[in-house]
Amino acid sequence: MASTDTETDARAADEETMDRLRDAVREQLTALGEDPDREGLLKTPDRVAKSLRALTAGYRKDVEAVINDALFTVDYSEMVIVKDIDFYSLCEHHILPFFGRCHIAYIPQGKVIGLSKLPRIVEMFSRRLQVQERLTSQIAEIIDSTISPLGVAVVAEGTHLCMAMRGVEKQNSRAITSAMHGLFRSDARTRMEFLNLLRLGGDGAMSSAVLRRHDEGDGD
Numbered sequence: 001m002a003s004t005d006t007e008t009d010a011r012a013a014d015e016e017t018m019d020r021l022r023d024a025v026r027e028q029l030t031a032l033g034e035d036p037d038r039e040g041l042l043k044t045p046d047r048v049a050k051s052l053r054a055l056t057a058g059y060r061k062d063v064e065a066v067i068n069d070a071l072f073t074v075d076y077s078e079m080v081i082v083k084d085i086d087f088y089s090l091c092e093h094h095i096l097p098f099f100g101r102c103h104i105a106y107i108p109q110g111k112v113i114g115l116s117k118l119p120r121i122v123e124m125f126s127r128r129l130q131v132q133e134r135l136t137s138q139i140a141e142i143i144d145s146t147i148s149p150l151g152v153a154v155v156a157e158g159t160h161l162c163m164a165m166r167g168v169e170k171q172n173s174r175a176i177t178s179a180m181h182g183l184f185r186s187d188a189r190t191r192m193e194f195l196n197l198l199r200l201g202g203d204g205a206m207s208s209a210v211l212r213r214h215d216e217g218d219g220d
């Protein structure tokens, strides 16, 4: 199949990006006092570059393409909940992983999104440099703007390696963030119904987890 000029340009840009990433990783290894030419590290710059590109692939995803063909008109106005969507992201302060589960609920107003698209939305926003608060609100906002539901709620529970790897007392702490729009914000009963449904069938994670903001850490 013949490729277009645009595709060729895109590939060249990709290759240039990969070269810069490989050079940067090599430089990091040297700055850390390592020998990037020793056997175990020879392919490390290439592996890290590829891994970083994959873990930030969300920047290169288009919302419309992700949700495309998955919007349906329905006569249903009860709460739709998708629980336990795994996410893996990188904290933008330390470029270390934070990961966990995300729960999404919305109350349709004539339109729904195909259920399988919700994890893809989560992935699109988590595969970037992120803070958990922004990840949570971006997911809520995109659902809000795409199908204008009566309400949308997103709760995320995340373990942050930048917290867990520093200081024993933080090893089991998780950050919980939420974004509530529409009825979930204005109506306490709707909000409580959602939060109760999250607790049901769960492992008690919501009640036992330590609530704290990720950026209230050690300040470094």
Ligand SMILES: [Zn+2]
Pocket (backbone or CB within 6 Å): 091, 092, 093, 094, 095, 096, 160, 162, 163
């Ligand atoms: Zn961090």
